[in-house]
Amino acid sequence: MASAFAHAAVAVTLATAWVKRPKLPVRFWVLGAACAMGPDLDILGYWLGIPYEHILGHRGLTHSLPFAAVISGLVVGVGFSGPEWVRFRPQLLFYFFVATASHGVFDAMTQGGLGVAFFAPFEPTRYFFPFRPIPVFPIEVSGLINVFLSATAYKHLAKECIWIGLPCLLLVLAARLVRR
Numbered sequence: 001m002a003s004a005f006a007h008a009a010v011a012v013t014l015a016t017a018w019v020k021r022p023k024l025p026v027r028f029w030v031l032g033a034a035c036a037m038g039p040d041l042d043i044l045g046y047w048l049g050i051p052y053e054h055i056l057g058h059r060g061l062t063h064s065l066p067f068a069a070v071i072s073g074l075v076v077g078v079g080f081s082g083p084e085w086v087r088f089r090p091q092l093l094f095y096f097f098v099a100t101a102s103h104g105v106f107d108a109m110t111q112g113g114l115g116v117a118f119f120a121p122f123e124p125t126r127y128f129f130p131f132r133p134i135p136v137f138p139i140e141v142s143g144l145i146n147v148f149l150s151a152t153a154y155k156h157l158a159k160e161c162i163w164i165g166l167p168c169l170l171l172v173l174a175a176r177l178v179r180r
Ligand SMILES: [Zn+2]
Pocket: 001, 002, 039, 040, 059, 063, 103, 107
């Protein structure tokens, strides 16, 4: 996985690119970040002994496009059910779908682990993009703590700043320009 920070940053950036948006409540931003980070909850299965390559394993079902569509429907259906959201619901559905799916897209650009099962549960193949500049964070807690205690963490985060942070920043600036 790329780090949770990177996935959350992508979700927040995507929302800033929504030019003609209504005033958005705090739950919109929190849910967007949660959707982008949430697919990695599949590591619970890793600790329960589900093999990595299983459809419920890491980067399996929770990283797929069908899963993103279902999550988006649930988030919008439950979190934005009021009449004031009716006319924005198609954009909200699109946003939460893209925020959730962005997780798998960035994982498919990482340098380690197995690829992403974009079409699970319909098709189990794991995919990587040909362009993979993002380093991978370990999924074991001990490994994760080691990374954050080591210089490697800063190298990882620096690379994420270049390959994820910088494009996010450019998108935010472009959105501001368009809004003006
Ligand atoms: Zn992931």
